[in-house]
Protein backbone atom coordinates (compact mmCIF):
# COMPACT_ATOMS: atom_id res chain seq x y z
CA UNK A 1 0.00 0.00 0.00
CA UNK A 2 1.42 3.42 -0.85
CA UNK A 3 2.05 5.86 1.95
CA UNK A 4 -0.74 8.18 0.81
CA UNK A 5 -3.27 5.40 0.54
CA UNK A 6 -2.23 4.15 3.93
CA UNK A 7 -2.67 7.62 5.45
CA UNK A 8 -6.05 7.99 3.76
CA UNK A 9 -7.18 4.64 5.09
CA UNK A 10 -6.05 5.55 8.58
CA UNK A 11 -7.89 8.85 8.38
CA UNK A 12 -11.01 7.09 7.14
CA UNK A 13 -10.80 4.56 9.89
CA UNK A 14 -10.58 7.26 12.49
CA UNK A 15 -12.96 9.82 11.08
CA UNK A 16 -15.26 8.46 8.44
CA UNK A 17 -18.12 10.79 7.60
CA UNK A 18 -20.73 9.36 9.97
CA UNK A 19 -18.17 8.73 12.71
CA UNK A 20 -16.81 12.29 12.78
CA UNK A 21 -18.31 14.30 15.59
CA UNK A 22 -19.43 11.24 17.57
CA UNK A 23 -18.38 11.24 21.20
CA UNK A 24 -15.39 9.06 22.03
CA UNK A 25 -15.28 10.10 25.68
CA UNK A 26 -18.49 11.25 27.31
CA UNK A 27 -17.98 12.85 30.68
CA UNK A 28 -20.90 13.92 32.88
CA UNK A 29 -20.84 15.60 36.27
CA UNK A 30 -17.39 14.27 37.00
CA UNK A 31 -15.78 14.99 40.35
CA UNK A 32 -12.42 14.16 41.83
CA UNK A 33 -12.06 15.15 45.44
CA UNK A 34 -8.92 14.52 47.45
CA UNK A 35 -9.09 14.38 51.24
CA UNK A 36 -11.02 12.83 54.11
CA UNK A 37 -14.50 11.48 53.31
CA UNK A 38 -14.10 12.79 49.78
CA UNK A 39 -17.07 10.85 48.43
CA UNK A 40 -19.62 12.90 50.37
CA UNK A 41 -18.47 16.27 48.96
CA UNK A 42 -20.15 16.09 45.51
CA UNK A 43 -23.52 15.32 47.12
CA UNK A 44 -23.38 17.84 49.96
CA UNK A 45 -24.98 21.06 48.76
CA UNK A 46 -23.76 22.93 51.78
CA UNK A 47 -20.19 22.67 50.50
CA UNK A 48 -20.38 22.25 46.69
CA UNK A 49 -20.62 26.00 46.17
CA UNK A 50 -17.60 26.85 48.32
CA UNK A 51 -14.35 28.19 46.86
CA UNK A 52 -11.33 25.88 46.97
CA UNK A 53 -9.92 27.68 50.00
CA UNK A 54 -13.23 27.58 51.89
CA UNK A 55 -13.74 23.93 51.00
CA UNK A 56 -10.28 23.06 52.25
CA UNK A 57 -10.81 24.99 55.46
CA UNK A 58 -14.22 23.51 56.15
CA UNK A 59 -13.66 19.92 55.07
CA UNK A 60 -9.92 19.38 54.58
CA UNK A 61 -10.66 18.36 50.98
CA UNK A 62 -9.53 19.63 47.57
CA UNK A 63 -11.97 19.33 44.68
CA UNK A 64 -9.44 18.96 41.85
CA UNK A 65 -12.26 18.32 39.37
CA UNK A 66 -15.71 19.76 40.09
CA UNK A 67 -18.81 18.74 38.29
CA UNK A 68 -17.28 18.67 34.84
CA UNK A 69 -19.23 17.56 31.74
CA UNK A 70 -18.05 17.40 28.12
CA UNK A 71 -17.62 15.11 25.12
CA UNK A 72 -14.40 14.46 23.27
CA UNK A 73 -15.46 14.00 19.65
CA UNK A 74 -14.00 11.49 17.29
CA UNK A 75 -11.14 12.89 15.25
CA UNK A 76 -10.68 16.15 17.15
CA UNK A 77 -7.75 17.59 19.07
CA UNK A 78 -9.33 18.41 22.41
CA UNK A 79 -7.14 20.66 24.52
CA UNK A 80 -7.48 20.94 28.29
CA UNK A 81 -5.93 24.23 29.29
CA UNK A 82 -5.54 26.09 32.55
CA UNK A 83 -3.03 27.44 35.02
CA UNK A 84 -1.03 25.23 37.32
CA UNK A 85 -3.29 23.53 39.85
CA UNK A 86 -6.49 24.08 37.85
CA UNK A 87 -7.10 20.32 37.62
CA UNK A 88 -5.97 19.45 34.08
CA UNK A 89 -3.86 16.39 34.90
CA UNK A 90 -6.37 15.05 37.39
CA UNK A 91 -9.18 15.40 34.85
CA UNK A 92 -7.34 13.66 32.04
CA UNK A 93 -6.07 10.90 34.33
CA UNK A 94 -9.65 10.29 35.41
CA UNK A 95 -10.57 9.50 31.78
CA UNK A 96 -8.87 6.12 31.94
CA UNK A 97 -9.10 5.89 35.72
CA UNK A 98 -5.39 6.33 36.31
CA UNK A 99 -6.99 8.46 39.01
CA UNK A 100 -10.28 7.11 40.33
CA UNK A 101 -13.12 9.65 39.94
CA UNK A 102 -15.12 10.41 43.08
CA UNK A 103 -18.49 10.87 41.33
CA UNK A 104 -20.03 11.22 37.90
CA UNK A 105 -20.32 9.12 34.78
CA UNK A 106 -17.73 8.36 32.15
CA UNK A 107 -18.13 6.51 28.86
CA UNK A 108 -15.69 5.48 26.16
CA UNK A 109 -17.49 4.78 22.86
CA UNK A 110 -20.61 4.13 24.89
CA UNK A 111 -18.91 1.71 27.31
CA UNK A 112 -19.20 2.58 30.98
CA UNK A 113 -15.60 3.17 32.12
CA UNK A 114 -16.48 3.38 35.83
CA UNK A 115 -17.90 -0.15 35.66
CA UNK A 116 -14.86 -1.68 33.92
CA UNK A 117 -12.94 -4.40 35.75
CA UNK A 118 -9.15 -4.52 35.84
CA UNK A 119 -8.74 -6.44 32.59
CA UNK A 120 -11.00 -4.18 30.59
CA UNK A 121 -9.32 -1.13 32.05
CA UNK A 122 -5.91 -2.47 31.09
CA UNK A 123 -7.21 -3.07 27.61
CA UNK A 124 -8.60 0.48 27.48
CA UNK A 125 -5.26 1.98 28.51
CA UNK A 126 -3.07 -0.20 26.33
CA UNK A 127 -5.04 -0.39 23.13
CA UNK A 128 -7.71 2.26 23.01
CA UNK A 129 -6.65 5.38 24.89
CA UNK A 130 -2.95 5.60 25.65
CA UNK A 131 -1.28 8.32 27.58
CA UNK A 132 1.90 10.08 26.47
CA UNK A 133 3.60 11.55 29.51
CA UNK A 134 5.84 14.59 29.74
CA UNK A 135 8.76 12.37 30.64
CA UNK A 136 8.38 9.73 27.97
CA UNK A 137 10.13 7.16 30.14
CA UNK A 138 12.39 5.81 27.42
CA UNK A 139 14.42 2.74 28.30
CA UNK A 140 18.07 3.86 28.16
CA UNK A 141 19.62 0.52 27.20
CA UNK A 142 17.30 -0.18 24.33
CA UNK A 143 17.68 1.11 20.82
CA UNK A 144 15.20 3.58 19.39
CA UNK A 145 13.40 0.85 17.44
CA UNK A 146 13.18 -1.38 20.51
CA UNK A 147 11.87 1.50 22.60
CA UNK A 148 9.20 2.15 19.99
CA UNK A 149 8.38 -1.56 19.88
CA UNK A 150 8.03 -1.74 23.65
CA UNK A 151 4.29 -1.07 23.79
CA UNK A 152 3.74 -3.79 21.20
CA UNK A 153 5.90 -6.17 23.19
CA UNK A 154 3.65 -5.65 26.21
CA UNK A 155 0.71 -6.45 23.96
CA UNK A 156 2.33 -9.74 23.01
CA UNK A 157 3.01 -8.87 19.36
CA UNK A 158 5.75 -11.11 17.89
CA UNK A 159 9.30 -9.79 17.46
CA UNK A 160 9.42 -9.55 13.68
CA UNK A 161 6.06 -7.82 13.41
CA UNK A 162 6.73 -5.37 16.21
CA UNK A 163 10.13 -4.41 14.82
CA UNK A 164 8.61 -3.86 11.40
CA UNK A 165 5.81 -1.69 12.84
CA UNK A 166 8.28 0.17 15.05
CA UNK A 167 10.54 0.90 12.08
CA UNK A 168 7.54 2.30 10.22
CA UNK A 169 6.71 4.63 13.13
CA UNK A 170 10.35 5.74 13.43
CA UNK A 171 10.12 6.88 9.83
CA UNK A 172 6.74 8.47 10.41
CA UNK A 173 8.06 10.78 13.14
CA UNK A 174 11.11 11.74 11.07
CA UNK A 175 13.81 9.70 12.79
CA UNK A 176 14.96 7.73 9.76
CA UNK A 177 18.49 6.43 10.18
CA UNK A 178 18.47 6.78 13.98
CA UNK A 179 16.69 3.52 14.77
CA UNK A 180 19.72 1.77 16.18
CA UNK A 181 20.80 4.59 18.51
CA UNK A 182 20.10 4.62 22.23
CA UNK A 183 18.03 7.46 23.77
CA UNK A 184 21.17 9.00 25.34
CA UNK A 185 22.55 9.58 21.85
CA UNK A 186 19.57 11.71 20.85
CA UNK A 187 18.62 15.35 21.42
CA UNK A 188 15.68 16.18 23.70
CA UNK A 189 13.42 16.78 20.71
CA UNK A 190 14.42 13.52 19.09
CA UNK A 191 13.69 11.68 22.33
CA UNK A 192 10.23 13.20 22.35
CA UNK A 193 9.72 11.88 18.85
CA UNK A 194 10.67 8.40 20.02
CA UNK A 195 8.04 8.68 22.75
CA UNK A 196 5.52 9.83 20.19
CA UNK A 197 6.40 6.96 17.85
CA UNK A 198 6.00 4.50 20.70
CA UNK A 199 2.53 5.82 21.48
CA UNK A 200 1.55 5.70 17.80
CA UNK A 201 2.91 2.17 17.33
CA UNK A 202 0.20 0.65 19.48
CA UNK A 203 -2.33 2.42 17.27
CA UNK A 204 -4.67 3.62 20.01
CA UNK A 205 -7.95 5.22 19.07
CA UNK A 206 -7.18 8.17 21.35
CA UNK A 207 -3.84 9.63 22.36
CA UNK A 208 -3.80 11.49 25.67
CA UNK A 209 -0.90 13.91 26.03
CA UNK A 210 0.04 15.29 29.42
CA UNK A 211 2.05 18.45 28.72
CA UNK A 212 4.47 16.49 26.60
CA UNK A 213 6.47 19.46 25.38
CA UNK A 214 6.64 21.73 28.38
CA UNK A 215 10.28 20.91 29.13
CA UNK A 216 11.44 21.64 25.60
CA UNK A 217 13.06 24.84 24.42
CA UNK A 218 10.71 27.01 22.34
CA UNK A 219 12.07 26.09 18.90
CA UNK A 220 11.95 22.35 19.46
CA UNK A 221 8.58 22.77 21.09
CA UNK A 222 7.25 24.47 18.00
CA UNK A 223 8.72 21.70 15.91
CA UNK A 224 6.95 19.06 17.97
CA UNK A 225 3.67 20.95 17.85
CA UNK A 226 3.92 20.94 14.09
CA UNK A 227 4.67 17.24 14.20
CA UNK A 228 1.48 16.64 16.18
CA UNK A 229 -0.52 18.78 13.74
CA UNK A 230 0.96 16.87 10.80
CA UNK A 231 0.28 13.48 12.35
CA UNK A 232 -3.21 14.54 13.26
CA UNK A 233 -4.05 15.76 9.77
CA UNK A 234 -2.60 12.60 8.23
CA UNK A 235 -4.32 10.18 10.55
CA UNK A 236 -7.34 11.96 11.97
CA UNK A 237 -6.62 10.32 15.30
CA UNK A 238 -8.48 11.69 18.31
CA UNK A 239 -6.14 13.51 20.68
CA UNK A 240 -6.57 14.98 24.14
CA UNK A 241 -3.80 17.41 24.91
CA UNK A 242 -3.08 19.07 28.26
CA UNK A 243 -1.25 22.36 28.28
CA UNK A 244 -0.93 25.49 30.38
CA UNK A 245 0.30 27.41 27.36
CA UNK A 246 -2.40 29.40 25.59
CA UNK A 247 -0.49 29.67 22.33
CA UNK A 248 -0.02 25.93 22.25
CA UNK A 249 -3.72 25.45 22.94
CA UNK A 250 -4.70 27.86 20.16
CA UNK A 251 -2.31 26.27 17.72
CA UNK A 252 -3.28 22.66 18.37
CA UNK A 253 -6.85 22.65 19.57
CA UNK A 254 -9.98 22.05 17.52
CA UNK A 255 -11.71 22.80 20.80
CA UNK A 256 -10.35 24.00 24.10
CA UNK A 257 -11.70 23.35 27.60
CA UNK A 258 -10.42 26.16 29.79
CA UNK A 259 -10.18 25.11 33.44
CA UNK A 260 -10.12 27.10 36.61
CA UNK A 261 -10.25 25.69 40.14
CA UNK A 262 -11.43 22.30 38.93
CA UNK A 263 -14.21 23.64 36.71
CA UNK A 264 -14.44 24.09 32.97
CA UNK A 265 -15.12 27.80 32.65
CA UNK A 266 -15.40 27.74 28.86
CA UNK A 267 -15.42 25.08 26.18
CA UNK A 268 -15.19 26.13 22.57
CA UNK A 269 -13.12 26.54 19.45
CA UNK A 270 -10.09 28.84 19.73
CA UNK A 271 -12.05 31.39 17.72
CA UNK A 272 -15.08 31.21 20.00
CA UNK A 273 -12.96 31.60 23.09
CA UNK A 274 -10.95 34.53 21.77
CA UNK A 275 -13.91 36.30 20.14
CA UNK A 276 -16.41 35.57 22.87
CA UNK A 277 -14.84 35.00 26.27
CA UNK A 278 -17.35 33.56 28.73
CA UNK A 279 -16.31 35.75 31.66
CA UNK A 280 -13.72 38.19 32.98
CA UNK A 281 -11.31 35.38 33.78
CA UNK A 282 -11.27 34.09 30.20
CA UNK A 283 -11.18 37.63 28.85
CA UNK A 284 -8.05 38.26 30.88
CA UNK A 285 -6.57 35.00 29.72
CA UNK A 286 -6.92 35.82 26.03
CA UNK A 287 -6.19 39.54 26.31
CA UNK A 288 -2.89 39.42 24.43
CA UNK A 289 -3.87 36.99 21.70
CA UNK A 290 -3.46 38.49 18.23
CA UNK A 291 -7.13 38.29 17.31
CA UNK A 292 -6.57 38.60 13.59
CA UNK A 293 -4.70 35.28 13.65
CA UNK A 294 -7.58 33.42 15.27
CA UNK A 295 -10.77 35.10 14.06
CA UNK A 296 -12.18 34.26 10.64
CA UNK A 297 -14.02 36.42 8.14
CA UNK A 298 -17.20 34.47 8.85
CA UNK A 299 -17.24 36.21 12.22
CA UNK A 300 -15.83 39.51 11.00
CA UNK A 301 -18.13 40.05 8.01
CA UNK A 302 -21.09 42.37 7.74
CA UNK A 303 -24.16 42.07 5.47
CA UNK A 304 -23.76 43.25 1.87
CA UNK A 305 -24.92 46.69 0.92
CA UNK A 306 -26.56 47.29 -2.45
CA UNK A 307 -24.31 46.18 -5.33
CA UNK A 308 -21.65 44.65 -3.08
CA UNK A 309 -22.78 41.04 -3.50
CA UNK A 310 -21.42 40.89 -7.04
CA UNK A 311 -18.17 42.79 -6.63
CA UNK A 312 -14.91 42.24 -4.81
CA UNK A 313 -12.66 39.19 -4.49
CA UNK A 314 -14.12 36.03 -2.95
CA UNK A 315 -12.81 34.62 0.35
CA UNK A 316 -13.75 31.36 2.02
CA UNK A 317 -15.55 31.80 5.36
CA UNK A 318 -12.66 30.20 7.28
CA UNK A 319 -10.13 32.70 5.95
CA UNK A 320 -8.36 34.33 8.88
CA UNK A 321 -8.63 38.07 9.26
CA UNK A 322 -4.85 38.39 8.96
CA UNK A 323 -5.07 36.93 5.44
CA UNK A 324 -8.14 38.94 4.53
CA UNK A 325 -6.29 42.15 5.43
CA UNK A 326 -3.85 41.40 2.65
CA UNK A 327 -6.60 40.63 0.14
CA UNK A 328 -8.49 43.82 0.96
CA UNK A 329 -5.32 45.92 0.92
CA UNK A 330 -4.32 44.55 -2.49
CA UNK A 331 -7.68 45.13 -4.13
CA UNK A 332 -8.42 48.40 -2.36
CA UNK A 333 -12.06 47.41 -1.97
CA UNK A 334 -14.19 45.03 0.06
CA UNK A 335 -13.95 41.25 -0.30
CA UNK A 336 -16.92 38.92 -0.39
CA UNK A 337 -17.25 35.95 1.96
CA UNK A 338 -18.45 33.14 -0.27
CA UNK A 339 -19.62 29.65 0.65
CA UNK A 340 -20.75 27.17 -2.00
CA UNK A 341 -21.16 29.96 -4.51
CA UNK A 342 -23.32 32.06 -2.17
CA UNK A 343 -22.17 35.43 -0.82
CA UNK A 344 -22.68 35.45 2.94
CA UNK A 345 -21.42 38.96 3.59
CA UNK A 346 -18.47 41.25 3.05
CA UNK A 347 -15.38 42.45 4.88
CA UNK A 348 -13.75 45.79 4.29
CA UNK A 349 -10.99 47.85 5.87
CA UNK A 350 -13.14 49.09 8.73
CA UNK A 351 -14.51 45.67 9.51
CA UNK A 352 -11.06 44.05 9.63
CA UNK A 353 -9.55 46.83 11.68
CA UNK A 354 -12.34 46.38 14.21
CA UNK A 355 -11.22 42.82 14.77
CA UNK A 356 -7.60 43.83 15.26
CA UNK A 357 -8.68 46.55 17.68
CA UNK A 358 -11.07 44.26 19.54
CA UNK A 359 -14.12 46.22 18.43
CA UNK A 360 -17.19 44.97 16.68
CA UNK A 361 -19.17 47.18 14.30
CA UNK A 362 -22.94 47.03 14.34
CA UNK A 363 -24.72 45.53 11.35
CA UNK A 364 -24.62 48.63 9.19
CA UNK A 365 -21.07 49.55 10.13
CA UNK A 366 -22.30 52.43 12.23
CA UNK A 367 -22.06 52.30 15.97
CA UNK A 368 -19.26 50.28 17.53
CA UNK A 369 -19.02 48.57 20.85
CA UNK A 370 -16.00 47.20 22.60
CA UNK A 371 -15.68 43.45 22.99
CA UNK A 372 -13.09 41.11 24.43
CA UNK A 373 -9.40 41.84 24.45
CA UNK A 374 -9.44 45.67 24.63
Ligand SMILES: Nc1ncnc2c1ncn2[C@@H]1O[C@H](COP(=O)(O)OP(=O)(O)OP(=O)(O)O)[C@@H](O)[C@H]1O
Pocket residue numbers: 034035062063064082083084085086087088089090091244
Ligand atom coordinates in the same frame (compact mmCIF):
# COMPACT_ATOMS: atom_id res chain seq x y z
N1 LIG B 1 -2.97 13.25 45.29
C1 LIG B 1 -3.43 14.46 45.62
N2 LIG B 1 -3.81 14.74 46.87
C2 LIG B 1 -4.30 15.95 47.21
N3 LIG B 1 -4.46 16.97 46.34
C3 LIG B 1 -4.08 16.75 45.06
C4 LIG B 1 -3.56 15.50 44.63
N4 LIG B 1 -3.30 15.59 43.29
C5 LIG B 1 -3.63 16.84 42.92
N5 LIG B 1 -4.11 17.54 43.97
C6 LIG B 1 -4.60 18.93 43.96
O1 LIG B 1 -5.60 19.03 42.96
C7 LIG B 1 -5.50 20.28 42.27
C8 LIG B 1 -5.38 20.03 40.79
O2 LIG B 1 -4.12 19.43 40.53
P1 LIG B 1 -3.67 18.99 39.06
O3 LIG B 1 -2.33 18.36 39.17
O4 LIG B 1 -4.74 18.23 38.42
O5 LIG B 1 -3.55 20.41 38.36
P2 LIG B 1 -2.89 20.80 36.96
O6 LIG B 1 -3.78 21.82 36.37
O7 LIG B 1 -2.60 19.59 36.17
O8 LIG B 1 -1.54 21.46 37.44
P3 LIG B 1 -0.09 21.50 36.75
O9 LIG B 1 -0.22 22.32 35.49
O10 LIG B 1 0.74 22.19 37.77
O11 LIG B 1 0.32 20.09 36.50
C9 LIG B 1 -4.33 21.00 42.90
O12 LIG B 1 -4.84 21.88 43.88
C10 LIG B 1 -3.52 19.92 43.53
O13 LIG B 1 -2.81 20.39 44.64
